[in-house]
Amino acid sequence: MVNSKCLPLLMKEFEARTPRSRQVADRARRVLPGGETRSITFYPPYPASITKAAGAVITDVDGNSYLDILNNYTALVHGHAFPPVVEAARAAASEGVVYPAPHEAQLDLAEHLIARHAVAQQIRFTNSGTEATLLAMRTAQAVTGRDRFILFEGGYHGSAPLITGPHPQVTRVPFNDPAAVEEVLDDTIAAVLIEPCLGVGGVIAAEPEFIQTLRDMTYKVGALLVIDEVQTLRASYGGATELYEVDADLVVMAKLIGGGYPTGVMGGRASHLRVLDQATPGAIKHSGTFNGHLVSARAGLVALEHLTQPAIDRMNASAEKLANRIEVSGRTNGVPVIVTRFGSMLHVHLQDHEPANAGQVTPDPTAVSALHLALLLEGVFAAPRGLVALSTVLTDDQLDSVAAGYERAFARMTAH
Ligand SMILES: Cc1ncc(COP(=O)(O)O)c(C=O)c1O
Structure with a gap:
């Protein structure tokens, strides 16, 4: 049995061991x-x-x-401070840090991710998983001409009102519950977003049949299936997508793919990502000062190459x-x-x-x-x-x- 009085005692011991952290916290609270x-x-x-x-x-x-x-x-x-990543970041920083133009380090990382992840036929860089999720949602809207989404209770895809909700364009349903999805999934839904394993929500894996049913149901109503691999990419070389053999439309990646430096990626079928091609009439305008950052791209590629x-x-x-x-x-x-x-x-x-x-x-x-x-x-x-x-x-x-x-x-x- 957990002793209900243990918490104040643990806190006291923690405070006794961390006087300088307390000073830092006091300083932090001012700013x-x-x-x-x-x-x-x-x-x-x-x-x-x-x-x-x-x-x-x-x-x-x-x-x-x-x-x-x-x-x-x-x-x-x-x-x-993984030495190969430190070396890659140091080399990149000495080459100029970030350019207002495309560079080959972006392509090296893009090619690696596309070879690695079954859903990513093309990708677009962002600065975070949050931004990549938002871009996936905009892409799904442009592809389908619809503006509503289904997300899961306990799911986390980043820190923005549309994703954290409640939001009028978002319906949340329980995870691993196909009947709950069926009840709300209709031809007004642009996309269903799913983490194959709820990360923040408690490391709860999707039942394989649940993901398969989602795929079938989304196909039926013409909604896109967006798979969030921000945390689950580490589970297998090709991420959870490989483990579940799921055939999603779009994928969101971030965190480890930057080798510890900020980055995000939205990838998917080339036919869907056409809406981001500036040659497409009415293309989505998507920019970001640091998208495809040189240091993140080089560090991320090295981190991924070592993640065999x-x-x-x-x-x-x-x-x-x-x-x-x-x-x-x-x-x-x-x-x-x-x-x-x-x-x-x-x-x-x-x-x-x-x-x-x-x-x-x-x-x-x-x-x-x-x-x-x-x-x-x-x-x-x-x-x-x-x-x-x-x-x-x-x-x-x-x-x-x-x-x-x-x-x-x-x-x-x-x-x-
Ligand atoms: C599954 C998942 N998706 C998206 C995000 C958002 O990524 P970021 O913190 O880079 O915005 C997170 C962050 O924890 C996450 O766990």
Whole structure:
């Protein structure tokens, strides 16, 4: 049983260990609303302020080090300061950083992604996953002449009103529920957007039949199917699309494809992407000062080249091992734990039932905060809400230390 009094004690210990992080947080609050610039990275009493990171180890301003099993929410698939990526970024920066013109590094990355991902016959660069999602929505509107969308409860595709809703053009339905989709999918819908595995929503994978049914239903009404691979690309060489053998119209990618630098990509069938070709009458005007940034393109290509199928297989096997160990140590300590996994992404759910959709994620928020703080105190850096995303550079010894960290964290939560 989780001791309800553990959270204030953990907070006190965290504060005692992080006096300089508190100073940084006080300074941040004067210039940033809430002391943050990214809603998701805040946690009470204040986040540990990071000062450097290399490989799988990050260090805060107080000199505490942590094994990073979050990797900037899946973006740093080779951990921090991965030498080949650093070298590529350094070389690119010395060549001029960004040009107001096309360059071959964009084409090298575009060709790699097109060879790698079954849905991407052509691509367009953006600066983030949010922008790529919005571009996919505009593209779907232009292709279909319709303006409404279906998204899933617990789905996350970025930070913009049209995507985060509620929005009059968006209907949200439960994940893994084909009947709910059927009820609202008609010939006014431009596109259905789906993460093959809800990432932010709790690492909940789509049932294969669900994705197949979506494909059939969207074809029937002439709506596009947009697959969001921003997080799931790491699951297999060709992303979740390869695992599910799904035949989508458009794909959105971001995070790891920039090697840690900002970028996003919207890709899809060449026949659909014609609406972005300036030679097409009424073409979508899509610009961005940093679209196809030189540093991101070079760093991203190197990161992708190192993300081979054997490297992915090793990461996925480590994640499976870790998931099992976390469940066992939770059980041993009397903490209800279910770990969901998709490739190298995990979500540690503090509940006793496996969720099939976001509505079934019902943890005690106090226990979730307690686990997160206890992990930090044990030198493990996971997401406050329970997400884990491994990197290729985490060694077996480090993985053992992470598993032991979870075990001690559960013991802290149940101690009296
Ligand atoms: C599945 C998914 N899509 C889109 C996004 C948005 O990407 P970005 O943060 O680069 O705008 C995210 C970000 O977490 C994501 O997880």
